[in-house]
Amino acid sequence: MISLGIIEIRKGVMVKLKCIFCLFLLSFIVQFFYFYVAHQIPEHYFFKKILVKVSIEKVVKRSVQTTRLIAKTQQICDNTACKKIYKRIELSLYRCYKKPQVGEQWQFYIKIKPWHGYANPGGFNSELWAFIHGIAAKGYVYTNKSMRRIATINPYSLVGIKNIIRDRIISFTSKGSDAQAIILALVLGDKSEMTYQLRQLLQITGTSHLLAISGLHIGLISGGAYLLLYWLWRLSTYLCRWIPAKKAAGIFALIIAFLYALISGMGSPAIRALLMIAILTYALCKHQRINTTIVFYNAFLFSIIIQPFSLLNISFWLSYLAIFLILYVISYRYQLSKIISYWKIQWAITVGLMPILFFYFHQSASIGMITNLFAIPMVSFIILPLSFIASIFHIDLISHYIFNLDSQLINFLIWLLGFCKVHLFGMIYVATDNLMIVISAIIGCLLLLSPLQLRLNGFAIIFFLPLIFYQPRHIDENDFSVSIIDVGQGLSILVRTKFHNLVYDLGSIYPSGGSATQSAVLPLLLTQKISKIDKLIVSHQDSDHVGDINLFKHYYPNTEILTSAIKKLNYLPNIKACRAGEIWVWDGVVFKILAPESSPYIGDNHESCVLQISNQQHQILLTGDLASKDEKQLLKAYAKKLQAEVLVLSHHGSKYSSSKSFLSAINPKYAIVSAGFANRFHFPNQSVLQRCQSLGINVLRTDKCGMIDFYFPRHAALKLACYRYKRIKI
Template identity: 30%
Template sequence: MLAVLVAFAGTVALPWRPLRHLAVCLLFAGWAALHGAHGMAARLPAEEEGQDVVVRGHVVDLPRARGGDASFLFVPESVEGAPPWSRGTLRLSWYRTPVSPAPCEHWQLTVRLRRPRGNVNPGGGDAERTALQRGIIATGYVRAAPDNARMGPGRCVDAWRDGVARSLDTHLGSDDARILKALAVGDTRGLDAADWDIARATGVSHLIAISGFHIGVAAGGGVLAVRLLYAWWPLLGLWLPRQLAQAVLGMLVAGGYGVLAGLGLPTVRTLLMIGVVVLAGMARRRAGGMSLLAFAMLAVLTFDPLSVLSAGFWLSFAGVGFLVCCVAPRSRGLAGWLGELLRAQAAMSIALLPLSLCLFGSTSLMGFVANLVAAPLVSFVVVPLTLLGCVLLPLPAIAVPLLAGAAWLLGRLWRMLAALAEVPGAQLSVAESGILPVVLATVGALWLFMPRGVPLRGYGALLFLPLLLPVRDMPRAGAFRVWVLDVGQGLAVVVRTRQHTLVYDTGPAYGGGRDAGAGIVLPSITALGLGPVDTLVVSHGDIDHAGGASAIVSRYPQARRLSGEPGRLGFPAEQCTSAADWSWNEVSFRFIEVPPAVQGKTASNDRSCVLAVEGDGGRFLLTGDISDKAERRIDREALWSDLPTVTTVAHHGSKHSSDVLWLRAVQPELAIVSAGWRNRFGHPHASVLARHEDAGADVLNTAVSGAIQVDLPRGAAPRVVREWRRPAGRYWRE
């Protein structure tokens, strides 16, 4: 707080303008740090994780229900024992719920909570940063308890939004209404993974979510209504000046639409800019585009300084700022308007490319073409029809044809976008780069769109090369690298030689059609610049190891596939045996066969492929889920090696694996556990950690370290290069 006050004093007292600007930056940095500290202090204390607690409060936003399960945000109003963390928002899941909570309803619930935490991987999101930015202090689930009860209904905007969404489902059908609901009330619950894939591949995600431009269109509709009213009844001007009426109604319509949409960051930015225009007009002063944008940013950072942690903040303000700087009306008439539309769309597509690649690792190359059609159609036809239809919902005879027309147009547009998304190369993905290539590419975009007469404008494209063609440091022949990814309670490993990539296990499948293959493994491969997968090994058929395999096969159908249980997979695969051994770039890949049980049926875990990857400098042993019984059946000569050994800990550290005799035969220097944080199995078991310690092995756990990179170089000992949860500067990450 003292630093904030000192910075504020500096903004007033410093005589030199650059120093005042620096003081303003320090002021807002301190303000954001203060909010961040308060947000971290409000989180659930670590000692209270995993305990059952009774909370009373109300549901906020729009709950999601799928397959008998529900997920929702919950604001506690009272907590049993009134602990200090009771002020904030909880993200809750309710499995096999008898009734899904509705927006604004008051409930008493018995919940089990933990601090916000997520997987940390190359190219992945940051769940803890998102939780801090959104004020989420704990996550958890509702426990089955007799005290769980609905205390009563509530009144809030979210209930209104939910009511409009349900009305659209009733009148149009849930399939036809799914995108219309997103445009009308910001309800994306009906959109599935395929819809979002189409939106990302064609660069129209900003049109599905209610954007600032939609708010501007709504404000323009209010202004147009006033103009028509005054044209029909000019005498109104004697009681209320037309300009004032336009400003008031335009602001009211825009504000109402923004509230109905859930007040996202682009919405708030546009409302603030419209408000400044209104105030400037009433004061008979002109407000330039950059002044409007600067005021909007100042207001957003004042009321929500942690918004800088969201990608939407940077994309929203950067996009509008680039348009203001580089695109200005130059000619009149339809031809001039079309020319500026093309220039504006080209500017946005190119200007936001560096930022999109930096934030998401990919961008749409079809966005320019798709938005030329989609942006005008959605903004000037579909949105007005949708808003008018929603306003007239009490008169279904008028509202339904308007909404049906909007849904029909959206359906035809979506088919076109789906076709564009299938075009080869529709989406560009690049490896992670530092901040310098992003800055250079952004400068290049500004240079490209400088006014005519600026020399060498075309050379701005050259500044994109460090971002689009990053230099990747691949292992030498005889060396290799291994990444044990953070997939929670499961396993996924990526191995890279100089020219080839192998994936061993693909992590679990989650609810709602999501899996670690699409959500973690593929983004990690892209972010690391590892290229196509040459071989996929699925140790066995359990869902925590094979859950993401179909996503890998779909992306890389040419990859060779092996498994200990090929019959349990949803695609053809070879049986992993010693006959399938191979080598790449002087690195050998050797399956260590696990003999079947002498009596009875061999357990699924004991059918796991055990793969030894051996280079000049060391060996990495991938062990799947084998138990101590299987470990004892393996031929000790097959395990022997004079190379320094790194190994995954079998079965996530179960007490029934990693036998003393096994560790004596393997002699690992480093063992890596892949397990979920505070998992219900208690993995890794304390006895397993003790056995590894007695064997002289260091142990790392992905639940603590995040993804782990191990290099096994030529002529040197294996070394841990990076633990993704460890980088300094992420104060929100534990």
């Protein structure tokens, strides 16, 4: 209400701007202090068993074996005392038969640690996401037996109403179906039932935005409410004399929009839409002329006053940029047919958002302009209204019929999107962290979308050239690069020569679903424009090295696989045993397999594939999960030939590996540890770090550095970079 009052100020633009700035600053200080200074979790509660009382705020993902949820602590107890602390944390429950619901209060024994995410090019910055959402820590429930529900949901509360609607949707739709997941997302903003395959389909086809409760959805629901009440209100002369029909309908539409936004979780796009409707309603009640551009700018300013940290959220910028592009295009005043105008808007949004998507996500859906031509009308004007009506309509026979029709339409839409995914070019991958290239591309977009009368469209290509011809890295003949990818507790390494690429291991598979292959390895490969992997070496059979190899083969089906885990992976095509003595040369760079010499190829730690890479100047050694006795055999077989400038420590720095004699023989300048932050195995072991220190070896760790990148030139010193120190980090 204070923000709306700024509109009434008549003393000039500068006074308004000063008021807005002061409100923004005040809101920033209050929210920063409340969310990020007060109620912090003391460090002594981390990495140990504690008893907490929490209220469940959101179920992020629920599967057969795992549940991930966001909870707000009410009280934390350790062995000494209990303290009231109100802070959001993310918890995982493994193989739990109890199903906590949003709005309930529970008592858990948990272990938590500070939030820490991967740091790789192309990867999702989960640390920034956690900061924006005020999530201080993540952990897991220590034992399911100690779980106790201490408060149930009030059926008359907002959460209780949401759960009633959710249960109704689940009861009338097929369990685990894509239709059920999409209806839940559209009506309640609940995406916990969406599968990885469905998310990927929507992402590749550029239709993910349809499931984010935004202006499209809220505007449609509130618009329907406006027309309904406007028609009913005009039936009564007395009501029209009391309050004009337009004013009453506008207020009613605003109330419905607020309730829908509240039920759906009040995300940034929903708040933006709600603010725009509020400003329109305010102007309607004041009998002021409605200017869409002024409404847009006011909504933007009021958004950052209400949520100042939304400026760090990419979805906030994409939401407002999409509206800006629509206003930019429709301001041309062309006399075009509705179909051509609709296509032009889709073209503007697809092209206009590309530079921002390339900068933040390093990819964009090229077929979005086509898929959205039919997906937006289907979802907005058919699927969403049917879902909404069926969810609130309490005549079971009618609801069952509507839900059935809705599910069939959703299945048809998914089939259409799948058809487009297969037969049309899907994603464009561009990796650039250069802000000037992105700004140049934005200027090119504005010129490309400018009115034809200005004749500036032809100049757009000049501003796109830096983006089109940008190459992430050029590698010369006889040079090679090695990137130790940050995959948490696991190992994955990318090796590149001038014309060839090799991947050594694929990281781990998560108990909660997903894998480091999906979240770290593939995004890096795709954003580096690597269209072919010549060899994949899977050092042995452990899950933190095999990763999601099936997903990797889906993206790179023709890759040759070398592994000691032949018995485990023999179902894969183009696979052969990793044997000592195999040598090949790529672009002047020599690759040698040093172990295993002979084995039953079960693929345990002792059979790890050991790879040596060298040019005339430098050498690096990759050792998998070898133990100390295996290192002795390696020393016996190769002696001084093992010397390397860089060594990837065996078994993530375990105390049973990296013996002092082995480290002395190799004599590396750098020792690399690929391990998860505060992992339960306590890797790297302190004894290993002490050995390295005593020998003058510099230790680099992925949990501290993020991705560790080496470049080995033929006639110069190696170059080193840690990605966590390069990127902007909150």
